[in-house]
Amino acid sequence: AMETETNSNDYISSVIPGWFSEISPMWPGEAHSLKVEKILFQGKSDYQNVMVFQSSTYGKVLVLDGVIQLTERDECAYQEMITHLPLCSIANPKKVLVIGGGDGGVLREVARHTSVEQIDICEIDKMVVDVSKKFFPDVSVGYEDPRVTLHIGDGVAFLKAVPGGTYDAVIVDSSDPIGPAQELFEKPFFESIAKALRPGGVVSTQAESIWLHMNIIEDIVTNCRQIFKGSVNYAWTTVPTYPSGMIGFMLCSTEGPTVDFKHPVNPIDSNDSQSKSKPLKFYNSELHTAAFCLPSFAKKVIDSK
Numbered sequence: 001a002m003e004t005e006t007n008s009n010d011y012i013s014s015v016i017p018g019w020f021s022e023i024s025p026m027w028p029g030e031a032h033s034l035k036v037e038k039i040l041f042q043g044k045s046d047y048q049n050v051m052v053f054q055s056s057t058y059g060k061v062l063v064l065d066g067v068i069q070l071t072e073r074d075e076c077a078y079q080e081m082i083t084h085l086p087l088c089s090i091a092n093p094k095k096v097l098v099i100g101g102g103d104g105g106v107l108r109e110v111a112r113h114t115s116v117e118q119i120d121i122c123e124i125d126k127m128v129v130d131v132s133k134k135f136f137p138d139v140s141v142g143y144e145d146p147r148v149t150l151h152i153g154d155g156v157a158f159l160k161a162v163p164g165g166t167y168d169a170v171i172v173d174s175s176d177p178i179g180p181a182q183e184l185f186e187k188p189f190f191e192s193i194a195k196a197l198r199p200g201g202v203v204s205t206q207a208e209s210i211w212l213h214m215n216i217i218e219d220i221v222t223n224c225r226q227i228f229k230g231s232v233n234y235a236w237t238t239v240p241t242y243p244s245g246m247i248g249f250m251l252c253s254t255e256g257p258t259v260d261f262k263h264p265v266n267p268i269d270s271n272d273s274q275s276k277s278k279p280l281k282f283y284n285s286e287l288h289t290a291a292f293c294l295p296s297f298a299k300k301v302i303d304s305k
């Protein structure tokens with residue numbers, strides 16, 4: 001088992017003075033580094049170490065237990081894709097649930113969809129919400145939408161209490177499976193998501209990197225194929241400040257009206273002009289389709305499960 005006790009301090013100037021190095025047993029032998037101009041916040045919540053620093057080239061950076069969660073410069077690549085890949089694949093999303101995502105970036109993206117009437121979010125750590133509101137206004141702006149209801153708690157418990165067939169879409173914007181997010185990668189949690197979705201409902205989850213975690217991805221795909229009888233797909237995006245420079249998503253649908261994730265039926269580009277929010281920086285319909293094209297080594301594993 002990988003050690004879980006970490007301390008953000010260990011990563012400042014432990015390798016290169018004045019640089020943050022993302023050293024973790026989850027990616028042994030490598031560590032992405034960012035130059036630190038100023039540490040803006042350091043705290044320890046009931047769940048994890050929380051740190052914010054001003055980098056010299058990526059804006060402000062949010063770090064949880066020594067792992068980069070988002071930077072102002074490249075968070076769009078993750079928030080836009082994890083949100084619009086599912087929501088643009090169904091005609092008329094109305095009720096959406098976000099698990100994790102305490103920074104508010106996914107909320108900001110869900111709010112672009114004018115058909116959405118209800119946005120619930122369940123984030124375990126209030127410190128993440130407060131820190132994002134203080135240091136990342138362009139990300140936490142998502143909380144200003146009147147359709148949003150914030151629940152502070154464990155996503156596992158929250159989903160257990162959700163009546164069957166409630167949501168059109170669930171987005172699991174979780175940290176990695178070390179620490180509070182561990183159970184968000186396990187089969188019972190996926191089963192509770194399937195129950196909470198309507199027939200033909202969709203789920204999008206943070207699903208790690210094909211360069212670093214093919215073993216984790218294999219397990220997730222195997223579980224999803226047993227649970228989601230609509231379709232099971234893996235898509236990916238490029239995020240320079242994530243280890244290996246990319247991260248993937250599981251895109252699944254429950255039995256019911258067919259969902260073809262690869263050909264968006266609800267293009268967001270069109271109604272973007274209506275929303276008062278800032279224009280999309282990353283997602284577009286062509287990239288939506290392309291995101292499901294995989295390198296051969298990954299395709300072989302994922303298609304064989």
Ligand code: SAM
Nearest residue numbers: 069070100101102124128154155174175180181
């Ligand atoms: N959205 C960010 C980005 O742009 O990549 C990264 C992910 S977000 C910061 C991950 C969130 O999941 C964290 O705020 C963490 O507190 C939350 N989380 C971890 N385990 C959780 C659980 N069991 N239930 C609810 N939220 C959880």
